[in-house]
Amino acid sequence: xxxxxxxxxxxxxxxxxxxxxxxxxxxxxxxxxxxxxxxxxxxxxxxxxxxxxxxxxxxxxxxxxxxxxxxxxxxxxxxxxxxxxxxxxxxxxxxxxxxxxxxx
Amino acid sequence: xxxxxxxxxxxxxxxxxxxxxxxxxxxxxxxxxxxxxxxxxxxxxxxxxxxxxxxxxxxxxxxxxxxxxxxxxxxxxxxxxxxxxxxxxxxxxxxxxxxxxxxxxxxxxxxxxxxxxxxxxxxxxxxxxxxxxxxxxxxxxxxxxxxxxxxxxxxxxxxxxxxxxxxxxxxxxxxxxx
Numbered sequence: 001x002x003x004x005x006x007x008x009x010x011x012x013x014x015x016x017x018x019x020x021x022x023x024x025x026x027x028x029x030x031x032x033x034x035x036x037x038x039x040x041x042x043x044x045x046x047x048x049x050x051x052x053x054x055x056x057x058x059x060x061x062x063x064x065x066x067x068x069x070x071x072x073x074x075x076x077x078x079x080x081x082x083x084x085x086x087x088x089x090x091x092x093x094x095x096x097x098x099x100x101x102x103x104x
Numbered sequence: 105x106x107x108x109x110x111x112x113x114x115x116x117x118x119x120x121x122x123x124x125x126x127x128x129x130x131x132x133x134x135x136x137x138x139x140x141x142x143x144x145x146x147x148x149x150x151x152x153x154x155x156x157x158x159x160x161x162x163x164x165x166x167x168x169x170x171x172x173x174x175x176x177x178x179x180x181x182x183x184x185x186x187x188x189x190x191x192x193x194x195x196x197x198x199x200x201x202x203x204x205x206x207x208x209x210x211x212x213x214x215x216x217x218x219x220x221x222x223x224x225x226x227x228x229x230x231x232x233x234x235x236x237x238x239x240x241x242x243x244x245x246x247x248x249x250x251x252x253x254x255x256x257x258x259x260x261x262x263x264x265x266x267x268x269x270x271x272x273x274x275x276x277x278x279x280x281x282x
Binding site for chain 2: 004005007009010012014015016018019020021022025026027028031032034035036038039042045046049050052053056057058060061063064066067068070071073074075076077078079081082083084085086088094
């Protein structure tokens with residue numbers, strides 16, 4: 001029987017995390033930065049579920065953590081998009097490198 | 105009963121590695137498209153196949169309830185929310201606007217992070233290579249865990265959702281007097 005080893009899941013999740021980090025670091029649009037954060041949260045969720053499956057299904061911590069992470073991701077997206085809307089009204093832009101009101 | 109047949113189908117043949125490879129491509133290629141699309145609307149729409157493939161990973165790992173939550177919360181909720189935000193910030197989806205900043209070195213930092221993580225995983229010994237047998241009634245056990253030993257975290261998450269909802273309404277409210 002051929003099965004997928006745990007490292008394969010971890011490598012895919014690391015690649016997804018790196019892509020999300022890249023999006024957070026190099027995009028100018030604040031909404032695109034938020035998309036990168038969602039990618040990183042999903043990479044963490046893949047890791048949680050993979051470790052739950054491979055390191056013992058007797059405990060349910062992996063899935064419990066994933067449920068909590070999804071809840072917090074939804075809350076974070078709602079608040080972040082509300083902030084982005086407010087910033088857009090004030091500055092007429094959502095490019096994070098043009099919002100430098102507090103720059104010394 | 106259908107779940108048992110589905111698990112036998114997944115574990116008994118070459119379907120699992122094949123599904124894994126297809127789902128990996130389904131996660132990583134749309135994720136690259138999310139980051140490198142010049143149009144923010146395309147970015148938000150490319151997030152959709154990526155999240156659906158992550159739900160596929162959850163099914164492959166035996167966490168069907170999480171796959172359903174992923175489809176409902178992420179694909180149904182967050183992507184629609186992001187598209188609404190794109191719609192309300194008019195003009196930012198303009199493809200002529202420069203999409204990237206000049207932080208190439210920080211981008212290389214992201215690649216370096218992946219290199220370190222992947223190198224550690226490839227070279228580390230002692231990861232379990234075979235998953236154990238899947239226990240029956242995973243969803244029921246998840247419910248027992250959420251409402252048993254983790255009920256405090258569960259309730260705190262509910263309070264955070266309420267606070268985030270009220271807070272988002274307050275922050276996003278239009279005040280013409282300003």
